Amino acid sequence: MDNSKIINISGLVKQFPMGNNNFTALHNINLAFIKGEFCGVVGPSGSGKTTLLNIIGLLDNPTSGNADVLGHNANDLSVKEAAMIRRKHMGFIFQTFNLLPVYTVFENIEFPLLLLKMSKNERDKAVMDALEWVGLTDKVKSKPAQLSGGECQRVAIARAMVKRPDLVLADEPTANLDAEHSHNILQTMEKLNRELQTTFLFATHDEKVIQYLRRKITLDDGTVAGDITTSK
Amino acid sequence: MIAIKLAIRNLLGAGLRTWLSVIVLSITFILILLIHGFLEGWNRQAMHDMKEWEIGGGQYWHTEYDPHDPFTLEDSHRDIPSLFMGQANKGNYCPVLISQATIYPQGRMRSIIMKGIDPDQELLELPTSLLKGDFEEIPVIIGTAMARATKLAKGDITTLRWRDVNGTFDAAEIVVAGIFKTNVPTVDASQIWMSIVTMQELVSMNNEGTLIVISPEITNPHPVPGWEFKDTDSLLSAIISTIKTKTIGSSFIYIVFLALGLLAVFDTQVLSIFRRQKEIGTYVALGMTRKQVVGIFTVEGAMHSILAVLLGALWGIPLLAWLSKTGFGMPLSADEFGLAMAERIYPAYGIGLIMITLLLIVITTTIVSYLPSRRISKMNPTEAIRGKIQ
Known part of the structure; x- marks a missing residue:
């Protein structure tokens, strides 16, 4: 694999059983992503964006074809190995934030570091750094229910970024946010992308997100309909 | 360790649901100790009295x-x-x-x-x-x-x-x-x-x-x-076997309580897994194996029993200590009952009884917590993340 390529997808097909037949969500996808990209898979609902993101996130397997993610072929990985790669190298940002409701902001961000068995001092420092990135140092002890949608998503970004992963996968990260909060968190993510060279891959159909993307891959009915890179 | 830390956080975060199960389990814990302590106290007193009054050595x-x-x-x-x-x-x-x-x-x-x-x-x-x-x-x-x-x-x-x-x-x-x-x-x-x-x-x-x-x-x-x-053992065999029979009979009372406590835990677990699918999916996305997630939920359920023991100790120890001093006044006298029985029976609690009861509560609660948690390992994480009911 090319050193700069962190994701290499070739001939990827994903089908789901539907009654007696199979529904093909992705047809013969060929894509490559290099380190430090700020890119997105765009397209209408049902075009296969989330399915592609799930395969890249090693949460799902291709029906056929290859998906090399961070040097590992998704087809060859056991469930446990996939979990280990996600734990060490990937961050996830979800449309509905998916924060753990009984934890404080600090504990939510600390969670991935607990899985990595980092020492308390290291964890504390990393969490405080992440809180500074997203500007939430004053909300350390708040619970998710006490935060606005924008703040929740910023906590989710901090949680995804705290372990400084190689790849962050964001599925419709602004779908539940108003315009102001959307721009705010996109600027935060773009800044982190530039400063930490973390690869960001979005699945979105939100124009507000699309205007920030440096590379836009359009999916239509499970096939790549366009792949445009812009210089920003 | 992570499972225990997370389980404690989740349990305390769940509030009233946790405490309802814990209260029922703690009542069960103390009730078992009380019933067995009462029968053990009766047993000891009966054997002592029979030796003193009838069978000697x-x-x-x-x-x-x-x-x-x-x-x-x-x-x-x-x-x-x-x-x-x-x-x-x-x-x-x-x-x-x-x-x-x-x-x-x-x-x-x-x-x-x-x-x-x-x-x-x-x-x-x-x-x-x-x-x-x-x-x-x-x-x-x-x-x-x-x-x-x-x-x-x-x-x-x-x-x-x-x-x-x-x-x-x-x-x-x-x-x-x-x-x-x-x-x-x-x-x-x-x-x-x-x-x-x-x-x-x-x-x-x-x-x-x-x-x-x-x-x-x-x-x-x-x-x-x-x-x-x-020897004294054979001469006391009748009362020992009678009290053993009574112990088995009395066990039904606490089995009912234990079943209620376990049902509460089981219900909490099933509800948790049903309601917290998004959380389960998030754990998996963040890099936990499904086995670890099953572990968290099992430990979380089992922790009910630990909290129950702690809560039981808090209100139960003073109660049990007081009862062991004041004893139970028996409504029937020995001659009406037909067995050696004092007017007051002082419960006796051995360390063995406490440990066995504690283990019984912890093991049964863990099993009851594990059973519904197994379902997690069959969940599709991509659907769980979206909170889709599976």
């Missing part, structure tokens, strides 16, 4: 003697060996002669067992020294149950009729020299106690006995021809 029985069959009494008597006679004065052996008889209190006929015992004996708690008074009639002592049943009081005189060794009927007047109160109905109900020498004369069984009570200090009793030695 064991008994030699005439080989024909069967306490459950009065017809054996006719044949179950023989000369008391010199070994027992010689030691009797030293307080190591206490011969007892047993025979059937009839008394006529207030003109009513009543079949009884008459027992002869040395008035100077000190092995048993029976107040036999009362038999040594100066009476015109034959002095006897009876228990409160016998006194109540026959309406006899201290100083009352009634007629005693018996058959001697040859089968000849004879009768004499007896006087109640004393009434004793005991928790052991088998030395009280339908019995009169008199001097063994007097009784031997009445039934023409000079120097004969039916059984010999020995001192608890005799640790290695000799075999004696014609006499069968019964």
Whole structure:
């Protein structure tokens, strides 16, 4: 694999059983992503964006074809190995934030570091750094229910970024946010992308997100309909 | 460790749901200790009282003697060996002669067992020294149950009729020299106690006995021809097995409570897994294996039992300690119940009982928590992340 390529997808097909037949969500996808990209898979609902993101996130397997993610072929990985790669190298940002409701902001961000068995001092420092990135140092002890949608998503970004992963996968990260909060968190993510060279891959159909993307891959009915890179 | 940390956070975060299950489990925990402690206390008191009042350190029985069959009494008597006679004065052996008889209190006929015992004996708690008074009639002592049943009081005189060794009927007047109160109905109900020498004369069984009570200090009793030695374990077997039966019966009460507690935990677990699918999916996305997530939910459920033990200790220890001092007042007296039972029973809690109960609660709760958690391993994480019900 090319050193700069962190994701290499070739001939990827994903089908789901539907009654007696199979529904093909992705047809013969060929894509490559290099380190430090700020890119997105765009397209209408049902075009296969989330399915592609799930395969890249090693949460799902291709029906056929290859998906090399961070040097590992998704087809060859056991469930446990996939979990280990996600734990060490990937961050996830979800449309509905998916924060753990009984934890404080600090504990939510600390969670991935607990899985990595980092020492308390290291964890504390990393969490405080992440809180500074997203500007939430004053909300350390708040619970998710006490935060606005924008703040929740910023906590989710901090949680995804705290372990400084190689790849962050964001599925419709602004779908539940108003315009102001959307721009705010996109600027935060773009800044982190530039400063930490973390690869960001979005699945979105939100124009507000699309205007920030440096590379836009359009999916239509499970096939790549366009792949445009812009210089920003 | 992570599972425990997360489980504690999740449990405390769940608030009322957690505490409802924990309260029911803590009641179960204390109830089990209380029921077993009560039965253990009863057991200990009953065994202590029976040793003090009836069986001493064991008994030699005439080989024909069967306490459950009065017809054996006719044949179950023989000369008391010199070994027992010689030691009797030293307080190591206490011969007892047993025979059937009839008394006529207030003109009513009543079949009884008459027992002869040395008035100077000190092995048993029976107040036999009362038999040594100066009476015109034959002095006897009876228990409160016998006194109540026959309406006899201290100083009352009634007629005693018996058959001697040859089968000849004879009768004499007896006087109640004393009434004793005991928790052991088998030395009280339908019995009169008199001097063994007097009784031997009445039934023409000079120097004969039916059984010999020995001192608890005799640790290695000799075999004696014609006499069968019964140790305390075999003499107490009836009460031990009765209390064991009661223990099993009482277990149903706490099994119901335990089932309620476990049902609450099971229900909480099922509800948790149903409601927290998005959280489960998030754990997997963040890099936990499904096994780890199952572990979190199982530990979370099992932690209910740990919290229950802590909560139970908080309110249960003072309660149990207080009850072990004040005891339970028993509504039935021993003679009404038919078993050795004190008026107050003081519960006894051993470390073994506490540990077994604790393990029972923790293990059953863990199993009940694990069963619904297995479902997590079959979930599709991509659907779980979106909170889609599976």
